Amino acid sequence: MSSTAGTRTGRRHRVRDEALAEILRTGRRLLVEEGPGAVTLRAIAREMGMTAPGLYRYYAGHRDLIQALTSSLYDELATALTDARDRHPAAEPGRQLREVCRELRHWALAHPNEFGLLFAKPVTDADTTPGTVAHDSGWRFGGVILELMVQLWRRGTIHPPTDLDPAWVRQLEEVREHLSGEPVPLEVIYVFVACWTRLYGTVAVEAFGHLDFALADPEPLFEHTLDDILTALGDTAR
Amino acid sequence: MSSTAGTRTGRRHRVRDEALAEILRTGRRLLVEEGPGAVTLRAIAREMGMTAPGLYRYYAGHRDLIQALTSSLYDELATALTDARDRHPAAEPGRQLREVCRELRHWALAHPNEFGLLFAKPVTDADTTPGTVAHDSGWRFGGVILELMVQLWRRGTIHPPTDLDPAWVRQLEEVREHLSGEPVPLEVIYVFVACWTRLYGTVAVEAFGHLDFALADPEPLFEHTLDDILTALGDTAR
DNA sequence: CCCCGAAAGTTAACGGTGTTAGCAATTGCT
DNA sequence: AGCAATTGCTAACACCGTTAACTTTCGGGG
Known part of the structure; x- marks a missing residue:
């Protein structure tokens, strides 16, 4: 719990942050290319090669994702x-x-x-x-x-x-x-x-x-x- | 086809116009009370005691209804x-x-x-x-x-x-x-x-x-x- | 007056959405 | 090595717009 504070959950956090960023990146791309109505949980997941419920591991829901974006x-x-x-x-x-x-x-x-x-x-x-x-x-x-x-x-x-x-x-x-x-x-x-x-x-x-x-x-x-x-x-x- | 121009399809038109108006009135109420996301074909129809496809007799679709509103x-x-x-x-x-x-x-x-x-x-x-x-x-x-x-x-x-x-x-x-x-x-x-x-x-x-x-x-x-x-x-x- | 045809409204269905529950698998840390 | 957290999945539910096909209603012309 105490040691390795620098790399504490190091890799975990890094890959997670990258996932968070990729979700936003994908949402942004959809927003630009197909308009605001297209930035959808399922569409983002689809673009990323996963399924919509998986995104809930990163954002509490559609609203939170939009807010982060x-x-x-x-x-x-x-x-x-x-x-x-x-x-x-x-x-x-x-x-x-x-x-x-x-x-x-x-x-x-x-x-x-x-x-x-x-x-x-x-x-x-x-x-x-x-x-x-x-x-x-x-x-x-x-x-x-x-x-x-x-x-x-x-x-x-x-x-x-x-x-x-x-x-x-x-x-x-x-x-x-x-x-x-x-x-x-x-x-x-x-x-x-x-x-x-x-x-x-x-x-x-x-x-x-x-x-x-x-x-x-x-x-x-x-x-x-x-x-x-x-x-x-x-x-x-x- | 020609005669009765004044009352031409008189009653028909009147009740139809009233329906058109009621749809808009209902949509307006939903817009006011529950926000823009709530003005929905199904919700409007539900409020009016009918089903969504019935609305297509009056408006070509959701877009047209919103535009009329x-x-x-x-x-x-x-x-x-x-x-x-x-x-x-x-x-x-x-x-x-x-x-x-x-x-x-x-x-x-x-x-x-x-x-x-x-x-x-x-x-x-x-x-x-x-x-x-x-x-x-x-x-x-x-x-x-x-x-x-x-x-x-x-x-x-x-x-x-x-x-x-x-x-x-x-x-x-x-x-x-x-x-x-x-x-x-x-x-x-x-x-x-x-x-x-x-x-x-x-x-x-x-x-x-x-x-x-x-x-x-x-x-x-x-x-x-x-x-x-x-x-x-x-x-x-x- | 009656009957016909147009208009109105229905149910069923398809594909899309957000969201939840429950399960399987990966994987980092001890 | 094994524990446990994290991650992602499938299935399902309740909504949405829209279409197709069917039934009912009813006004107006013969």
Whole structure:
């Protein structure tokens, strides 16, 4: 029970983790190639050359599997965003934020099914326990954007409203507690939520195909909106 | 074949229409009470005291039924918006638009499942023929907002960008053709799309529960955004 | 008025789904 | 070497959409 702590259940864990990963990989492939309705326990098992009940050794059920897939996608998106940010290491935060937002749109358009799984509905099938896995990975994603906004705020360019609704303050404080690192001003969190809402709308409406009726190429609208957002954040550079 | 045009197949049609309506009513109830995953052919038939194959006399399949339900919900939403507008008949268009936007949010929050069906859809079940029924009813809904923006534009308050992207112009012209009544300036359509995108983001992010992590009561944020939108539309009154 | 044919609704069946129970086999650790 | 945990299987149940073939109902034209 005590010795061999380093390799403790070493091989077991390794092969198990690989199985967990392969399940997610297969589910992801089905999601991409055949849409959200195709990511099914039986289909995943079939692809992997096993049977559906076997998957229950790895995930408690379909819901849990989807949730794990969701988490991994949040992580992938977060990585894509940080990569985009670090592709311009010397740039000022405004420019970096711009690139991050562009990367969000790019990722959404390149992976519409994945984006839909993350942001379309609370869940495809009506049920999510309110505060669970999505929290952690979701924050790792949102944190990338929030962090850049904090940097912008440090430069004194953001001028958030000073008259925050009292009801908000209590809630924003709760959000702040969830964040690691140095405390973030409440006003910045307010600005973050407002800007994120706007960014979400712009990207989602396009990725969900709700603009197909009007525009074949909504990029100009996106860039215009991006200008607007960054202007609101006090970023003058373009 | 020719005579009795007024009551032509009179009773038949009436009872059939009532059946069509009852199916939609039942599906709606299941959607509301048990979520989107519960609106099922068999469940609807069960609720109505019949069997699933019987429904095929009324709808070609599950997809068609959902599409019909979607259309009826678009109509209901459009009616709710026009009602909200007409509740302030003497108000200037800016005020009316404000009330319409508020009603949109109110409706979305009061009917989250319905809202999800209308606006989170293209994904969920992998299949929607791109340009079909949703067009008509969808426009009846969007037209309410567009119409008010046209009125605002007539007052000369909207100052849209004069340098429209050339690629846009062709597409916006197509949109304009879909609209009945007098021709709408392309710039107004541009502003409509931009504002609708923003409005959608604000309402959807809240209705889909993506703000639960941060705010219990996002109404102040919504009102702030609404102010912003209407200011952008040149409406000074509050 | 009656009868016919269209419309409505039924049962049976096929293939798909998530999920559970129980059993067999592999395999790492002591 | 043997124990026990882990893994995967088959069988089964309850759902789902959809089709085929049959029966019943009933409005309207002769």
